[in-house]
Amino acid sequence: xxxxxxxxxxxxxxxxxxxxxxxxxxxxxxxxxxxxxxxxxxxxxxxxxxxxxxxxxxxxxxxxxxxxxxxxxxxxxxxxxxxxxxxxxxxxxxxxxxxxxxxxxxxxxxxxxxxxxxxxxxxxxxxxxxxxxxxxxxxxxxxxxxxxxxxxxxxxxxxxxxxxxxxxxxxxxxxxxxxxxxxxxxxxxxxxxxxxxxxxxxxxxxxxxxxxxxxxxxxxxxxxxxxxxxxxxxxxxxxxxxxxxxxxxxxxxxxxx
Numbered sequence: 001x002x003x004x005x006x007x008x009x010x011x012x013x014x015x016x017x018x019x020x021x022x023x024x025x026x027x028x029x030x031x032x033x034x035x036x037x038x039x040x041x042x043x044x045x046x047x048x049x050x051x052x053x054x055x056x057x058x059x060x061x062x063x064x065x066x067x068x069x070x071x072x073x074x075x076x077x078x079x080x081x082x083x084x085x086x087x088x089x090x091x092x093x094x095x096x097x098x099x100x101x102x103x104x105x106x107x108x109x110x111x112x113x114x115x116x117x118x119x120x121x122x123x124x125x126x127x128x129x130x131x132x133x134x135x136x137x138x139x140x141x142x143x144x145x146x147x148x149x150x151x152x153x154x155x156x157x158x159x160x161x162x163x164x165x166x167x168x169x170x171x172x173x174x175x176x177x178x179x180x181x182x183x184x185x186x187x188x189x190x191x192x193x194x195x196x197x198x199x200x201x202x203x204x205x206x207x208x209x210x211x212x213x214x215x216x217x218x219x220x221x222x223x224x225x226x227x228x229x230x231x232x233x234x235x236x237x238x239x240x241x242x243x244x245x246x247x248x249x250x251x252x253x254x255x256x257x
Contacts (some may be wrong), residue, residue, distance in 0.1 A: 001205045003214050004248060008034030012054030012202040014195055015078070017041040017071050019061025020092065025237070029192040032244035035199040040100035041067055044179035051081045054202035057195050058077070058109075060101060063088040068101045074095035075109030084112035084201040088194035092116070093123030097239060106154050112201060113157040113212060114150065115194040118143050121160055125150050144173060157212055159197060160189060165216045174213040180227035187239045193219050222247050 013036045018026055023039055030037040040049045043066060050056045056078040058071045061161060075085045087103040087109075093125040105111070114124070122128070125146045143160060151158040152170035165176040183189045197215040204211025226243045230236035 003200050007201045011036050014048050014199050015056040020058040022191040025188035026192050031128040032241045042068040046070040047077040050074035055084045055198040057086045057198045059088040072108050079110045083143035086113045086198040087111045088115050089120045093121040111156045115159045117161050167212045169209050176216045180223040182227045182236050183223040185233040209222050
């Protein structure tokens with residue numbers, strides 16, 4: 001059984017500690033693939049929700065100190081219960097507060113997967129990079145090498161999104177082709193991707209590297225299919241949810257190196 005089919009059968013509860021810009025899109029996207037979202041970031045309940053959820057997503061897009069504290073509590077609770085935790089370090093290099101918060105979470109929580117773009121990865125690894133707010137920006141560093149070193153340092157998977165996605169555990173690295181430029185014209189596609197990888201991990205922890213690669217592949221194919229029936233960002237957002245709802249997991253080209 002393919003992971004997307006298993007996911008739709010099990011309907012995992014996905015705990016999202018996310019930002020207010022994308023919460024609705026993220027929840028609807030999870031529902032579309034067959035998962036069950038719960039959006040809970042209060043310190044008072046973060047541990048309890050994380051304990052019962054199939055996975056937890058920590059997204060720092062609109063950050064407050066109380067949110068950081070709640071994320072650490074949730075992350076520790078989820079891992080103690082044997083559940084995967086995905087960290088989405090949105091705009092990690094944009095401000096000192098964001099970077100310090102991400103590093104604090106990584107220091108205190110046994111993160112399963114860092115799902116980021118190149119600029120965010122460079123910030124975590126303290127590598128020079130011309131980041132642009134929450135966007136990837138530009139740079140010349142060897143992203144594959146940095147991703148592998150970061151994965152080994154934090155004993156986790158690292159998935160980096162771009163024209164070609166990659167995911168590594170520090171030893172093996174998979175690259176995933178596909179997608180469409182229109183995916184970058186609406187807000188929330190990256191944040192939703194982090195939740196989708198978490199949902200796939202929740203049913204595929206026996207082979208976590210492959211589970212994340214499958215999620216990235218599924219997502220890129222959804223972008224391709226949606227672009228074919230969309231005229232612009234407005235209907236792309238709606239059509240993307242429809243595609244996620246109907247698309248079977250057809251693996252794109254995944255290279256091992």
